[in-house]
Amino acid sequence: MTTTTLSVENVTAAYSGIHALRGVSLSVSEGEFVALIGPNGAGKSTLLNCLSGVVRATGGSIKFNGAELVGTAPWNVSRKGLLQVPEGRQILANLSVRENLELGATALSGRKSAYTLERIQSLFPILAERREQRAGSLSGGQQQMLAIGRALMGGPRLLLLDEPSLGLAPVIVVQVFDALRALNAEGLTILLVEQNARQALNSTDRAYVIEQGRVVHEGDSETLAKDPTVIAHYLGQAKATH
Amino acid sequence: MSDFFTVYHHLFNTFLLGSGYALSQWVVMRAGVFSVATAGLASIGAYCAAILTTKLGWPHPLSILAGTLLGTLTGLLLSVPLARLRGVFQAIATLAFVQIVVAVGLFSDSLTGGAIGLNAIPILVGTKENLLALLCTIYVLLAIGATRVGRAFEAIRQDEAVASSLGVSVTFHQSLAFGLSGAIAGLFGGLEAFQTFTLFPNTYGFGLIVAALSYVVLGGRRSVAGPIVGTAILLILPEVSRPLADYRNALYGVIMMLVIAFMPRGIVDTGLLYLRRRRLAAKAAAESRQ
Numbered sequence: 012m013t014t015t016t017l018s019v020e021n022v023t024a025a026y027s028g029i030h031a032l033r034g035v036s037l038s039v040s041e042g043e044f045v046a047l048i049g050p051n052g053a054g055k056s057t058l059l060n061c062l063s064g065v066v067r068a069t070g071g072s073i074k075f076n077g078a079e080l081v082g083t084a085p086w087n088v089s090r091k092g093l094l095q096v097p098e099g100r101q102i103l104a105n106l107s108v109r110e111n112l113e114l115g116a117t118a119l120s121g122r123k124s125a126y127t128l129e130r131i132q133s134l135f136p137i138l139a140e141r142r143e144q145r146a147g148s149l150s151g152g153q154q155q156m157l158a159i160g161r162a163l164m165g166g167p168r169l170l171l172l173d174e175p176s177l178g179l180a181p182v183i184v185v186q187v188f189d190a191l192r193a194l195n196a197e198g199l200t201i202l203l204v205e206q207n208a209r210q211a212l213n214s215t216d217r218a219y220v221i222e223q224g225r226v227v228h229e230g231d232s233e234t235l236a237k238d239p240t241v242i243a244h245y246l247g248q249a250k251a252t253h
Numbered sequence: 254m255s256d257f258f259t260v261y262h263h264l265f266n267t268f269l270l271g272s273g274y275a276l277s278q279w280v281v282m283r284a285g286v287f288s289v290a291t292a293g294l295a296s297i298g299a300y301c302a303a304i305l306t307t308k309l310g311w312p313h314p315l316s317i318l319a320g321t322l323l324g325t326l327t328g329l330l331l332s333v334p335l336a337r338l339r340g341v342f343q344a345i346a347t348l349a350f351v352q353i354v355v356a357v358g359l360f361s362d363s364l365t366g367g368a369i370g371l372n373a374i375p376i377l378v379g380t381k382e383n384l385l386a387l388l389c390t391i392y393v394l395l396a397i398g399a400t401r402v403g404r405a406f407e408a409i410r411q412d413e414a415v416a417s418s419l420g421v422s423v424t425f426h427q428s429l430a431f432g433l434s435g436a437i438a439g440l441f442g443g444l445e446a447f448q449t450f451t452l453f454p455n456t457y458g459f460g461l462i463v464a465a466l467s468y469v470v471l472g473g474r475r476s477v478a479g480p481i482v483g484t485a486i487l488l489i490l491p492e493v494s495r496p497l498a499d500y501r502n503a504l505y506g507v508i509m510m511l512v513i514a515f516m517p518r519g520i521v522d523t524g525l526l527y528l529r530r531r532r533l534a535a536k537a538a539a540e541s542r543q
Contacts, residue, residue, distance in 0.1 A: 060414075063418055065414045065417065065418075084417070084424070085414070085418065085423075086416075086417040086420050086421055087422075088417075089418055089419060089420035090420045095418040097412075097414065101411070101412055101415040103407055103408055103411055104411075105407065106404060114401070114404045114405070114408060114419055114421075115419055117405065118419055119420070120420060148533075161419065162418075162419075165419065
């Protein structure tokens with residue numbers, strides 16, 4: 012029996028009367044690589060923001076290693092080891108690569124991280140090479156690696172990624188996913204939100220399909236990738252004609 | 254040189270005090286807070302220092318220290334309700350705070366002298382003390398900027414959600430910025446009290462709000478040098494071109510509009526960016542020649 016890292020039960024969220032989440036339940040076990048896919052506006056990012064505490068859930072329960080997260084200030088969520096790589100990377104352009112990474116260690120607040128600066132730099136050698144450069148001078152793919160490295164500095168017990176493929180060239184997307192798979196193989200638990208459903212299903216163990224604020228499909232990524240409704244809605248015709 | 258100094262030492266003192274207020278304004282904006290509380294905090298520092306010395310006979314260094322501490326405390330207290338507000342709502346709330354301070358100054362005659370002013374404050378502070386205070390302030394701000402706190406400010410200013418995703422407490426750091434802003438404003442308010450002979454509540458009203466904001470916007474919001482350069486330009490400009498002195502406020506307005514439209518980073522930050530780009534271009538050119 013594996014331990015449950017994250018357990019989301021019947022979470023609802025609403026912005027000024029619009030129900031973005033209508034009771035979402037999902038769980039992530041330790042060491043798993045889970046994807047959350049779905050169309051634009053389905054509530055994927057809202058759910059991630061509820062997890063990280065930036066948006067407050069209006070109902071339901073979010074348990075992280077057994078502790079309730081609903082109502083916790085977002086910086087305290089990060090300090091518990093639930094770390095988010097935000098959508099659009101959001102590196103601090105005016106600081107150097109090294110300063111960005113060091114800032115990531117704020118979330119440790121006394122905990123120990125399995126990921127030292129050296130280990131992150133060996134995972135992403137470009138970050139060592141560009142250590143003293145302004146983060147803003149990096150390319151999009153390098154910035155994504157910096158954003159992941161920065162989150163790793165905070166000692167994640169669960170890493171959340173919001174659309175890591177957004178705005179990146181296909182070849183870079185493959186590199187980013189390779190790095191994530193390598194991290195997962197070393198034992199890191201990852202929950203990924205992605206619009207690039209095929210890439211997400213190819214890389215992950217399990218997936219949830221979310222639509223209009225509800226989970227509509229769930230299962231092994233491999234099984235979902237072959238599911239005719241999922242293919243029709245999210246993977247397009249190219250895959251369906253195989 | 255000494256003649257020059259006799260003529261301009263008053264202007265130089267105004268510049269030193271103005272730079273202090275500008276840095277008080279700068280430090281909150283650095284942490285992503287749109288506060289205009291500096292004027293009110295300076296008023297509290299100035300009145301606290303002046304009252305302690307004129308009414309209770311405290312030695313002036315102690316009074317200035319008390320003004321600084323009261324400014325810090327007020328800044329910290331102010332950050333509690335303001336933590337719930339963002340952006341333009343913070344600006345409006347802090348504007349209200351400044352108006353409250355002005356009103357209290359006007360109506361508590363027995364303590365502050367009301368609209369007639371608090372008179373006969375001994376002149377005990379000069380250029381030396383102002384300069385020392387400004388240098389100390391710059392040193393402290395530079396030192397903080399180089400630490401994790403400085404980077405946390407940078408993160409919060411860019412995006413609060415990102416800052417908290419890194420474990421940076423937005424509430425804590427914004428309180429810290431308010432405390433620092435209050436300390437700096439209180440210190441320079443206390444210094445000003447002992448060099449103007451009279452304090453009027455309206456000295457620390459809307460005019461100072463606009464001035465402190467303009468210094469920062471013109472000079473730049475990133476580097477510590479920004480607000481100081483902004484103060485120097487806005488104070489010296491009307492002096493060197495005497496005919497314009499009467500139109501100082503109009504001049505401020507025009508400069509502000511031009512800067513916001515064409516140089517939104519302010520003079521110092523735009524200059525630094527330009528230098529960095531040139532250096533990078535030169536490096537790239539050297540590399541491509543090889």
